[in-house]
Amino acid sequence: MEGSSEVNIPPLPSACLDRAGTSSRKVEGKHGTYTGRDIVPMWIAGMDFEAPQPVIEAVVERAKHGIYGYTDAPSGLSDLAVDRLQTIYQSAEPPQRSWLHWIPGLIGGLHYAVRATCDDQAERVAVLTPIYPPFLGSVRSNGATLVQVPLREGGATDSSRQIRFVIDWVLLERELAHPRTRLLHFCNPHNPAGRCWSVEELERVCRMCVANDVSICSDEVWGEMPLSRVAPFTSLLSFLPHTLDGQPAGVEGLRERLMVLISPSKCFNVASLDLALAVVPDDTLRRKYRASGADSAEVTPFGYVAAQAAYGHPDSEAWRQRLISYLQANRDFAFETLTSARGVRATCPEASYLMWIEVPDLGVPAVEFFEQHGVGLTGAVDFGGAANCCRLNFACSRATLKLALDRMLRAMAPSSTL
Amino acid sequence: MEGSSEVNIPPLPSACLDRAGTSSRKVEGKHGTYTGRDIVPMWIAGMDFEAPQPVIEAVVERAKHGIYGYTDAPSGLSDLAVDRLQTIYQSAEPPQRSWLHWIPGLIGGLHYAVRATCDDQAERVAVLTPIYPPFLGSVRSNGATLVQVPLREGGATDSSRQIRFVIDWVLLERELAHPRTRLLHFCNPHNPAGRCWSVEELERVCRMCVANDVSICSDEVWGEMPLSRVAPFTSLLSFLPHTLDGQPAGVEGLRERLMVLISPSKCFNVASLDLALAVVPDDTLRRKYRASGADSAEVTPFGYVAAQAAYGHPDSEAWRQRLISYLQANRDFAFETLTSARGVRATCPEASYLMWIEVPDLGVPAVEFFEQHGVGLTGAVDFGGAANCCRLNFACSRATLKLALDRMLRAMAPSSTL
Numbered sequence: 099m100e101g102s103s104e105v106n107i108p109p110l111p112s113a114c115l116d117r118a119g120t121s122s123r124k125v126e127g128k129h130g131t132y133t134g135r136d137i138v139p140m141w142i143a144g145m146d147f148e149a150p151q152p153v154i155e156a157v158v159e160r161a162k163h164g165i166y167g168y169t170d171a172p173s174g175l176s177d178l179a180v181d182r183l184q185t186i187y188q189s190a191e192p193p194q195r196s197w198l199h200w201i202p203g204l205i206g207g208l209h210y211a212v213r214a215t216c217d218d219q220a221e222r223v224a225v226l227t228p229i230y231p232p233f234l235g236s237v238r239s240n241g242a243t244l245v246q247v248p249l250r251e252g253g254a255t256d257s258s259r260q261i262r263f264v265i266d267w268v269l270l271e272r273e274l275a276h277p278r279t280r281l282l283h284f285c286n287p288h289n290p291a292g293r294c295w296s297v298e299e300l301e302r303v304c305r306m307c308v309a310n311d312v313s314i315c316s317d318e319v320w321g322e323m324p325l326s327r328v329a330p331f332t333s334l335l336s337f338l339p340h341t342l343d344g345q346p347a348g349v350e351g352l353r354e355r356l357m358v359l360i361s362p363s364k365c366f367n368v369a370s371l372d373l374a375l376a377v378v379p380d381d382t383l384r385r386k387y388r389a390s391g392a393d394s395a396e397v398t399p400f401g402y403v404a405a406q407a408a409y410g411h412p413d414s415e416a417w418r419q420r421l422i423s424y425l426q427a428n429r430d431f432a433f434e435t436l437t438s439a440r441g442v443r444a445t446c447p448e449a450s451y452l453m454w455i456e457v458p459d460l461g462v463p464a465v466e467f468f469e470q471h472g473v474g475l476t477g478a479v480d481f482g483g484a485a486n487c488c489r490l491n492f493a494c495s496r497a498t499l500k501l502a503l504d505r506m507l508r509a510m511a512p513s514s515t516l
Numbered sequence: 517m518e519g520s521s522e523v524n525i526p527p528l529p530s531a532c533l534d535r536a537g538t539s540s541r542k543v544e545g546k547h548g549t550y551t552g553r554d555i556v557p558m559w560i561a562g563m564d565f566e567a568p569q570p571v572i573e574a575v576v577e578r579a580k581h582g583i584y585g586y587t588d589a590p591s592g593l594s595d596l597a598v599d600r601l602q603t604i605y606q607s608a609e610p611p612q613r614s615w616l617h618w619i620p621g622l623i624g625g626l627h628y629a630v631r632a633t634c635d636d637q638a639e640r641v642a643v644l645t646p647i648y649p650p651f652l653g654s655v656r657s658n659g660a661t662l663v664q665v666p667l668r669e670g671g672a673t674d675s676s677r678q679i680r681f682v683i684d685w686v687l688l689e690r691e692l693a694h695p696r697t698r699l700l701h702f703c704n705p706h707n708p709a710g711r712c713w714s715v716e717e718l719e720r721v722c723r724m725c726v727a728n729d730v731s732i733c734s735d736e737v738w739g740e741m742p743l744s745r746v747a748p749f750t751s752l753l754s755f756l757p758h759t760l761d762g763q764p765a766g767v768e769g770l771r772e773r774l775m776v777l778i779s780p781s782k783c784f785n786v787a788s789l790d791l792a793l794a795v796v797p798d799d800t801l802r803r804k805y806r807a808s809g810a811d812s813a814e815v816t817p818f819g820y821v822a823a824q825a826a827y828g829h830p831d832s833e834a835w836r837q838r839l840i841s842y843l844q845a846n847r848d849f850a851f852e853t854l855t856s857a858r859g860v861r862a863t864c865p866e867a868s869y870l871m872w873i874e875v876p877d878l879g880v881p882a883v884e885f886f887e888q889h890g891v892g893l894t895g896a897v898d899f900g901g902a903a904n905c906c907r908l909n910f911a912c913s914r915a916t917l918k919l920a921l922d923r924m925l926r927a928m929a930p931s932s933t934l
Binding site: 112113115142143144145146147148149154157158160161162164165166167168169202203205206208209210235236239240367368369370371372389390392393394395396398399400404 | 530531533560561562563564565566567572575576578579580582583584585586587620621623624626627628650653654657658785786787788789790807808810811812813814816817818822
């Protein structure tokens with residue numbers, strides 16, 4: 099634990115939905131799954147906070163234009179993206195504009211990577227589980243063979259009640275060495291494990307993939323929301339071969355095999371604007387990747403202008419810093435509150451606003467149990483996880499979070515006092 | 517010809533880009549392909565007109581909301597869609613809400629249909645050519661076998677300079693009868709042929725498909741823009757089996773094989789908002805169709821609210837009627853102007869704002885020739901058409917259209933006076 103729930107609550111990054119109070123402000127959509135029922139929605143990976151003001155202004159401005167035909171990336175956006183790949187993602191090779199391929203969202207991006215690397219059903223894709231379900235779906239629905247490589251617990255933690263996931267190197271090596279394995283479908287920072295993989299872990303992953311001629315698709319969408327000073331985010335782009343003090347550095351062979359996916363979607367709460375960026379340094383691999391996404395929707399003009407405002411405006415960056423502070427405090431509050439209950443363990447995520455929770459056997463899957471008690475979480479089974487686990491989204495006001503946690507504790511009280 | 521260029525020009529449906537004049541109003545994007553060059557863009561299938569006011573207001577309102585997370589279709593939209601399927605599309609069976617599957621645009625929808633019906637490379641998809649290139653791409657990039665069934669010229673026309681495409685029934689029958697043909701990928705009204713297929717043609721297509729156990733995916737996106745009183749748009753939904761005066765009517769067996777794609781994208785100029793609707797009456801086929809689109813982007817909240825305003829607001833309908841009148845007059849003007857040049861023939865489209873043009877041999881492909889002379893058209897080769905053909909988009913102000921046509925005539929003048 100790096101913080102404490104005792105500190106004052108930081109200021110909200112921006113206006114926020116008030117689920118705990120009497121606000122009548124509503125957002126339609128998937129958050130509305132529980133409309134008309136007294137269930138606090140803490141599941142889907144969107145935030146209750148308004149986007150940064152420059153993003154809203156840009157989107158409203160484009161909306162007022164009135165012509166909503168096909169559109170291309172605005173001039174200047176690619177340069178902003180290249181800048182970001184150098185700063186936040188620390189690309190070890192100067193990113194070229196030619197590397198960039200704008201796509202309408204992350205999920206399609208995962209599918210295209212499978213299609214770009216696998217030709218038939220015998221070809222295998224390795225995935226570290228539990229993982230965000232579209233990773234699994236992208237393998238299954240494109241006719242490749244899915245191989246789950248379960249994460250294991252390990253490493254030092256501040257509390258026996260903290261879950262910390264690490265890679266099972268023996269299992270991963272065995273799978274990557276399989277002659278038909280073509281792709282490691284990788285999530286960094288990892289959803290739902292909440293790990294910012296360390297430099298050592300990442301370098302080992304890269305070397306293992308290269309040694310076995312396996313490509314890597316690295317979904318780094320959560321890299322914009324690091325929550326830990328001791329476990330910073332590191333992009334796989336930083337392992338591209340380069341020269342350091344006259345010596346070769348990075349991982350030789352990674353360039354030809356690397357696809358990195360980024361997006362402002364999660365950090366700036368613009369997931370529905372359908373914009374992500376595939377960064378593929380190698381020409382041949384990028385051509386295959388592009389061809390694999392021929393069915394994709396248009397990137398919307400709103401996605402483009404939102405990305406421009408998110409990446410390019412200093413107020414958006416200030417907003418992101420406030421967001422990170424707010425989420426750090428919410429994370430610590432949620433972790434301490436939940437793990438005060440008997441038998442409850444949880445991750446203390448190093449990035450993202452998603453906490454993985456393990457509860458004692460409650461008779462029914464955890465997600466059903468809490469839903470019956472007024473809290474809507476995400477079940478673990480679709481992630482390749484166990485039924486006594488679930489995922490909590492803490493990107494909401496403290497009041498909403500407290501309401502949900504109170505209900506969860508109260509619901510578990512009988513079993514925790516047994 | 518049903519009209520004449522001599523009539524007065526109808527009022528614009530709404531504010532319009534002014535490409536011919538001195539307006540500095542710009543739209544970024546694909547229309548900007550020729551930015552900085554003196555080339556009038558008449559190619560991409562978007563319009564120069566602003567969307568109807570209710571659509572703009574709805575999009576701006578949603579933009580102001582400020583939270584752009586995941587979203588579902590707003591309540592009420594499905595009912596509006598069902599209404600529309602009954603009115604404009606004249607569904608012979610009352611459409612059920614369960615038939616509807618919102619997708620982020622038409623192009624993906626074409627791909628999903630191929631995946632839903634074809635399992636391997638030996639399975640064949642028939643396509644009537646020339647056709648909108650994504651039809652061809654959707655077959656190729658999903659690993660099925662593409663079979664082009666060329667349209668031929670036929671039927672009565674008002675002028676020897678008018679191109680009128682009809683189906684070559686012998687070729688179509690032969691291809692549908694092939695034991696590995698799984699899908700007819702159909703466009704109705706047809707882009708770029710501009711045909712609203714007649715009731716007789718459509719019924720024959722349906723019966724031929726059913727007799728040969730071939731599914732039909734019917735892209736009906738242009739059905740909202742009929743331009744002809746004598747050749748109205750008829751949806752394949754109107755051939756679903758039903759009872760008429762106590763007698764069975766429609767095409768038995770069509771229900772199990774039909775996928776219809778509609779969207780407000782073209783008619784209301786909201787293509788970049790990424791929304792289309794797949795209408796699949798049969799449960800089994802719909803399940804396959806849905807599963808085939810697992811990689812799709814989110815439908816954007818802007819797409820949903822735009823569809824709601826387009827389908828539900830009377831001002832949008834009034835705008836659509838003004839649009840149709842304006843396009844009819846532009847079509848007639850373009851047809852008469854172009855075919856006044858020696859050796860030039862063209863379609864007189866019954867729907868859409870797209871005209872197919874055939875010119876004498878100009879030494880280079882027609883699209884290159886006109887681009888060199890300051891008009892950006894769409895080349896025919898990607899449609900499965902000949903190099904001396906091209907496609908003109910006449911959804912622009914009369915001034916812009918006149919500028920483009922003047923340039924085309926002037927460019928051809930040497931050859932037409934030979």
